Amino acid sequence: MPDQPYALLFDMDGVLIDNTPYQARAFQLLFRDLGLTTNARRLLERLNGMPASTILRTVFTSPVPKKKLEEYAAQRELLYRVLYWDKRRELAGLTPFLQAARAAGFRIGLGTGSAADTIGYIIDHLDLRRYFDVVVGKDDVPKGKPHKDTFAETARQLGVPPERCVVFEDAILGEQSAYRAGMRVIGVSTSLRPEQFQAPLTVIKDFRGITPEQVHELLARHPATPKPSRELARRHYMKL
Structure with missing residues (x-):
């Protein structure tokens, strides 16, 4: 056999x-809008590979509803696509x-x-x-x-x-x-x-x-x- x-x-x-810098930039722009000071590059070094909503759950000190995390993830995805559109x-x-x-x-x-x-x-x-x-x-x-x-x-x-x-x-x-x-x-x-x-x-x-x-x-x-x-x-x- x-x-x-x-x-x-x-x-x-x-x-x-090789898109990690663009992913990080999209997260950083989202964090700025949300008033967060998390360093996106360091965050992705630890948690890269996980779904965005799961990554986002780790940056808040208080629980955030799943629906809201998905909204943030969708916002991050839009930012990422705009940044990466001509770089694919x-x-x-x-x-x-x-x-x-x-x-x-x-x-x-x-x-x-x-x-x-x-x-x-x-x-x-x-x-x-x-x-x-x-x-x-x-x-x-x-x-x-x-x-x-x-x-x-x-x-x-x-x-x-x-x-x-x-x-x-x-x-x-x-x-x-x-x-x-x-x-x-x-x-x-x-x-x-x-x-x-x-x-x-x-x-x-x-x-x-x-x-x-x-x-x-x-x-x-x-x-x-x-x-x-x-x-x-x-x-x-x-x-x-």
């Missing part, structure tokens, strides 16, 4: 595109890597905390949807990152077991999500320094720095999946 295929799972923000570009080397990965037999999935319209705003504008066998967003799972649901559901739909999945992630909580799902990680250093990741197979600046053959080699050299770090998650104000 032939081996099952491997799968490559991709986060979207900070992985397919894939990370260097992405399309050639996706084409080579498909030719090498990898299954390919997208697992993101974004909603369907936000996903389309990026991947359809950049004509990337055709490279993904599966697209999973925040409306497809009960819990977003750092819970395992996003990547677990992506793997389930791909029909590939977790131990044969590699996740491309730029965020600490996304990396934790992958480990909780039983997967290995390749870090993308658009938002973090390489040493800030917990235990990636490797860290790349963009997709010119990796080939499908190198992914196979990394998997062979590192067969074990790291355990998620409770200390690291706690440090980033999350509960495991």
